[in-house]
Amino acid sequence: MRVRISAFLALLMGVLFVAGTALPASAAAPSQATSMASAPDELAIRGTLIDTTDRDNPEPVEGVTVTVTDSDDNEVGTATSDAEGVFSVPVPGNGKYVVEIDTDTLPDGTFLRNTEDVNKEVNVLGFSSTVQFQIGPDNRDTTSTAERAVELFTSGLLFGLILALASLGLSLIFGTTGLTNFAHGELVTFGALAAYAMNVNGGLPLVLAALLAVLLSALFGWLQDTGFWRPLRNRGTGVIAMMIVTIGMSIFLRYLYQYIFGGDTHTYSSYVTQSSLTIGPISVFPKDLVSAAIAVVVLVLVSLALAKTRIGKATRAVSDNTALSASTGIDVDRVISVVWIVGTGLAGLAGVLLGLSQQVEFQMGFKILLLVFAAVVLGGLGTIWGAMLGSVIVGILIEMSTLFIPAELKYVGALVVLIAVLLFRPQGILGRAQRVG
Amino acid sequence: MDVIESALRQGLGADAIIFALAAIGLNVHFGYTGLLNFGQAGFMAMAGYGLAATVSTFGLPFFVGILVGLGATVVFALLLGVPTLRLRADYLAIVTIAAAEIVRLTVGSVTLKDWFGGRDGLQAFTGTFRDLNPFSERTGFGWLTYRAYDAWVILVGWGLVVLRCLIVWALMRSPWGRVLKSIREDEDAVRSLGKNVYGYKMQSLIIGGLIGSLAGFMTALRQAATNPDDYFTEVTFFAYTVLILGGAARVLGPVVGSILFWFLINLLGGFFTWATRGDDPLMPTWLMTSNQASLVRFIIMGLALMLLMIYRPQGILGDRKELALDAR
Amino acid sequence: MPADTPIADFDRHAEIKQALSDVEHEPGAKKPDPILVADNVVRRFGGLTAVDVDHVEVQRGAITALIGPNGAGKTTFFNLLTGFDRPDTGSWHFNDKSVSGVPAYKVARRGMVRTFQLTKVLSRLTVIENMRLGATEQRGEQLVSCMIPGLWRTQEKANTERADALLERFKLDAKREDFAGSLSGGQRKLLEMARALMVDPELVMLDEPMAGVNPALKQSLLGHVKSLRGDGKTVLFVEHDMDMVRDISDWVVVMAQGRIIAEGPPTAIMGDQRVIDAYLGAHHDAPMTQEEEERQLAEVAEAIEAELGEPGTTSEETSS
Known part of the structure; x- marks a missing residue:
């Protein structure tokens, strides 16, 4: 019986490993919820740019440049949003960062909801943080x-x-x-x-x-x-x-x-x-x-x-x-x-x-x-x-x-x-x- | 060698203390009384946030914060115990795990950010504790040294561990402890002998919770900050692994378990990090990348918890005679 | 082993025989000095009525047997009386005080202590620790005073002496330091009985004391039960073993399908037509055909329909 349980676990591990190694994309940064368990992993500031002009049909915004600077005003990195509107900038460690969106790179017809929202402050504390930029007119409260x-x-x-x-x-x-x-x-x-x-x-x-x-x-x-x-x-x-x-x-x-x-x-x-x-x-x-x-x-x-x-x-x-x-x-x-x-x-x-x-x-x-x-x-x-x-x-x-x-x-x-x-x-x-x- | 030294340092450091305290509490619950508390992280959060919010949000003295933390823990135990202690064991398990999540989500919410600091947590509540620190520089023996503040945390922490072990030892050799152990074996038998089983379970839940609250205080103090993710559900499960590794229903089980657990976890972590580091790592990257390296120890931990529970539920300090009983 | 039976029991036995001689041989008969009286106790599980007892009295100082075929509701009735289960309706009095709705532990404190069909020894405690647990009103069992051994040492010593005396009487003294989990089935029954006596009860309720006991131990167990009567205790027990019932009981109560169908002294009961019918009607040892199996499955499924999913402890059984 002991053999049976061990064999089962070995088999399980084996199958999953084979499945895993066959996959091209492998482990990336951990999610937020397990930060306690996996603090030494890579930290990043992420976000998704979505144009909500058409409420029923939000469109991801591609090709927008985002720049991250640390509290001493040193540039940490930049990123450009991909086809899904996603950007991710790795950061070296915990601390306060400023994320700036380059409004010139916004495609024609898209605009920030609040023009003064170009900069966002983000506090990174042991886990990757998400930042949001609202794009498109404010049409949230139109439903009863x-x-x-x-x-x-x-x-x-x-x-x-x-x-x-x-x-x-x-x-x-x-x-x-x-x-x-x-x-x-x-x-x-x-x-x-x-x-x-x-x-x-x-x-x-x-x-x-x-x-x-x-x-x-x-x-x-x-x-x-x-x-x-x-x-x-x-x-x-x-x-x-x-x-x-x-x-x-x-x-x-x-x-x-x-x-x-x-x-x-x-x-x-x-x-x-x-x-x-x-x-x-x-x-x-x-x-x-x-x-x-x-x-x-x-x-x-x-x-x-x-x-x-x-x-x-x-x-x-x-x-x-x-x-x-x-x-x-x-x-x-x-x-x-x-x-x-x-x-x-x-x-x-x-x-x-x-x-x-x-x-x-x-x-x-x-x-x-x-x-x-x-x-x-x-x-x-x-x-x-x-x-x-x-x-x-x-x-x-x-x-x-x-x-x-x-x-x-x-x-x-x-x-x-x-x-x-x-x-x-x-x-x-x-x-x-x-x-x- | 660095890997082993660092692992030893962790094995005697703040993490080991916190999980020893949390597991001593679970030992009272699970080891002695048979109560399946899956929400020890919730008890810890009540204490950590009770302290931090009292001092940092409401500006009250440090020791008032400690009292608030302890009080909050007792209230939490009563809230959980009243609906579940009359029911079957799995109800307590489900309710405690849910309650711990309620606490974590609530203190981490934006709605209550003004009180608990949302996802940023709370800081600046350790002033008094810092002022009491007798160390002014790096302290320790030989190569095993810690920074002044860490050394103070560790000194207080191990002091608390020793104190709690003594209390648990005194409790469990008394007739009161005998009632708890009997409840673990068969609560109907205990009831048939005229003991108020519900009352004893409640006392056990509160005492184990209070010991767990010390783990919560230490978690907040060692980083001089509280964060909702410090009280994630898995904290409870790690504490169970610690307890079962060391030996449930043994006074020193949680302590031995915790030291060994953190030593092994850091040893494994260190080894796999080293084996995947650099341009030409020991491990081929198709098998393991440096990101994956940090996960291996948790995979092994889950496996270890399963195998321990199946093949050696008495842990390291388990009793030979009891072992013979279980091998039916 | 008659040596276990004190001389006092012979006198008592005669006394009780005398007292019960005028009692009618009818269900719900009035007794001259009842210690326990139950009225209209009904317990339903879904659509199934497990217990439906109109009236029953248990004579003080006597050994009363509760018998009946499997599924008659004997254990359920035991569970109800001792607070381990709650009835749909009903009331019962112990020593003229109501104990209906009283929690199990308080019932025990009032002097009504039970044992279990499936023996409940505390496996990972030693035999002597099992015994010590039985003692009531221990100062060392209170959270505050338990930390100061000086407050409970003396009492603990007295309890231990009492426990040792009982262990000797029940021939368990050699096992004193062994884990209770290492005892044989019969020894467990003995330990459970001895432990119940540590509570110093007036009424001892034994649920199938002979089940799973090897024949060699049976005689000595019988002697122990009789000796309880010699001590002046009342005994109510559930049993299947008819020899035991005939041998030691002063009075027999017969249950079938949840109701009490007959009462009387053992000799009268054994010839009662209602009892014979109840036992014969409950037998189904013939091998089942495919259709019968299907039908039984359907019946079980139907019973479940009403009964699916019950929280709370599962130790209670609907059968027997």
């Missing part, structure tokens, strides 16, 4: 609250549906094995990175890459269960010990992803920018509409499978009482194996779709992990329908809350709700009250 509410509801619903895919996977695995998997976020990231690698590096069309990524995720889940979790279960490792093992796995995978794909954000090669569709009061990107449709179809299919098929019923029986199920002749190991395959497949799909609606990076899954937990607890830990309902509520809540609280605190709102739910209804919305105390 009602319109914004509809817009936020729509994007919240989409996010909630993607969250539901991830939550369902987590909930299924938790239900059948009792394992709270803190590495579930990395399974989400796995799907997105696999799709990205096959799409951008492998040159496959996105649809095909996405499909293969989901299959790869499912395979990854099967491998994990067979090579790792099942031997651990068989040797009687406790649930709490397993939870700490998942923490180790989460750290291991996350830094391995960063090692291979770098700390930057990536986008798929197609469907990055689209013009939005208007349906009644709602305006959405076609890709988001398709994502939502895929999510709904998959969620319905999995629900139906759980309700109607033999394996689905067996899964729910195992969730309810493993010992009893085993004694009535259900092959528990097989059920758990299937659950891992489906669960990681769903997580991978969530990652693929999240990469489409947002961007791909090594810790995208880790960032939504807590929201997944919030959704699962809100719906009722271990309940399958609850996980989906909870996710949609959390998704909508996060987006709609920005009507009342600053956008930067929207995740805080969701997490506060999580704690409040535990205080007043610990079994969640669909869970059933049991002994408390």
Whole structure:
């Protein structure tokens, strides 16, 4: 068994390394969130220049020169924005810097919103900083609250549906094995990175890459269960010990992803920018509409499978009482194996779709992990329908809350709700009250 | 040799102290009581920011700041404990990790920049602490020397570590400690014997949190600044690695674990940085670039946490007899 | 081992027989001196009613057995009475004081202490530490005074002496310094019983004390249970082993499908038609056909429908 676990880890490492070395683009500067862990890495001041004259169709501004000087007025470096409007100037260390935009290099027809905003002061403290220059007229507040509410509801619903895919996977695995998997976020990231690698590096069309990524995720889940979790279960490792093992796995995978794909954000090669569709009061990107449709179809299919098929019923029986199920002749190991395959497949799909609606990076899954937990607890830990309902509520809540609280605190709102739910209804919305105390 | 010297210096330096303190707190929670606190970074942030904001934002004296930090930690423990300590272990884990993120996002927000300094954090709160520094120049033994301020931080830090170890030792040999250890083994059994399990868990959460708060103070003092990213979730996970490496439910486990952890992390970091440096590095660049070098140690750390938990959950200082029990 | 049974027990046994001789052999019968009285206790799990007890009384000083086929709700009823589970409705009194809704630890402090079907010894504590934990009102268990050993040393010494005496009585003195996790199943049962006595309870509630105990130890365990009656303690126990029930109990309460269906002294119960029916009706040892398996799966799935996902501790079981 010892051999089996070690062999699995070695295999995992090997596969990811091969995948990694095959990629041309390798590690770049770390992202902000891990600055504590990777302070000695390269620091830079970055920004993206976007012309917002046409609100629905923002255009990146290319070829603009930006100059960075330090607090002693020495020039540190210059950069020119690329086709995506992105510029990045490396800086030697922490300190205050001034970023100046050369307005002469702005293309015809574009202008700074506030002409006095040519200089921006940036304080670099251990992590790379982002600076913003507003280009185009101020047309932010032209929408009414009602319109914004509809817009936020729509994007919240989409996010909630993607969250539901991830939550369902987590909930299924938790239900059948009792394992709270803190590495579930990395399974989400796995799907997105696999799709990205096959799409951008492998040159496959996105649809095909996405499909293969989901299959790869499912395979990854099967491998994990067979090579790792099942031997651990068989040797009687406790649930709490397993939870700490998942923490180790989460750290291991996350830094391995960063090692291979770098700390930057990536986008798929197609469907990055689209013009939005208007349906009644709602305006959405076609890709988001398709994502939502895929999510709904998959969620319905999995629900139906759980309700109607033999394996689905067996899964729910195992969730309810493993010992009893085993004694009535259900092959528990097989059920758990299937659950891992489906669960990681769903997580991978969530990652693929999240990469489409947002961007791909090594810790995208880790960032939504807590929201997944919030959704699962809100719906009722271990309940399958609850996980989906909870996710949609959390998704909508996060987006709609920005009507009342600053956008930067929207995740805080969701997490506060999580704690409040535990205080007043610990079994969640669909869970059933049991002994408390 | 430089690499080893530097690693040793780090192994005895401020990082080792901070994580030893954080892990001693976790040892009370997890090692002795079986509480899965995944939000130790939150406890540290309450203390660090409690101190920094009191002094730097509100202009109150340093020691008032310390009291505010300790008070904030207790309130934090109560807020987390009340909803979760009656529930299954994983609820506490989820809520503590979420609460730590709430704290980090809140203190780092632009909305509350006037109080907590947003992403820039807070500075200028260490005046009193600096004035108390008895060292005026580089201090140490042989080649192991630290700058005057660092030496003061390290002296106070190790002092706190020793004090906390003594307290934990005294607590855990008493009948009170026996109740905690029994709760870790089987809380229903303890309940059936007439002990208020909920009350004991709450006491454990507060005491472990208070020990963690010292780690928060030390984090703020050693850099003379607070920054939201110092209290990132991974800080908690590193502290768990430290604890499990050294040996949970052993008084000296976290201390030995922390020293060894920082020594190894810096040794690995130093080695890979050296191996990828220059125009013709030891490692071929297709395998590892200098940027990637800094990540290898974290990959190894994650792997180490997994393998330790599977093959040697008792850590270095684990008990032989207990080992025999676990090998079922 | 009759040597374990003090002479006092013979007198008591006769006394209790006398006291129970006038009690009706009917469910919910009134007892002359009840220590525990429960009314309308109902516990549902989803659509399933696990416990539905109208009225039951437990005679003081007697050994009362609670028997019934698997899934009758015996353990659930135990959990409810001791505060380890909450009923949907119901009230119960211990020594004429209400204990319904009282948290488990307070129930224990009032003198009603239980053991568990799956023995709960504290594996990584030594046998003697397990015993010491049982003592109540320890000054050293308070956060402030525990730091000053002078405040609790004397009490600890007295508790240890009491614990050693109990260990000797239960023949565990040789294991004093061993980890409880290294004990055999039977020794664990003994330790759990001895530890419960450290609380100095009036009512000892044993959940399947014979389960998983090898036959050699059974006789001595029986002797220990009888000796509790000799000490003047009341015993209520759940058991499957009919020989044990016949051998030591003064009174038997039979549960089936959550309800109490019969009560009486052991001899009367063994011939009761309702009891025989309940036991026979619950047997399904025949091999299942494909259709039966399908049907059972569907039933399980249905039960789950209402019951999916429960937070809180999972140690409670809906069955047995």
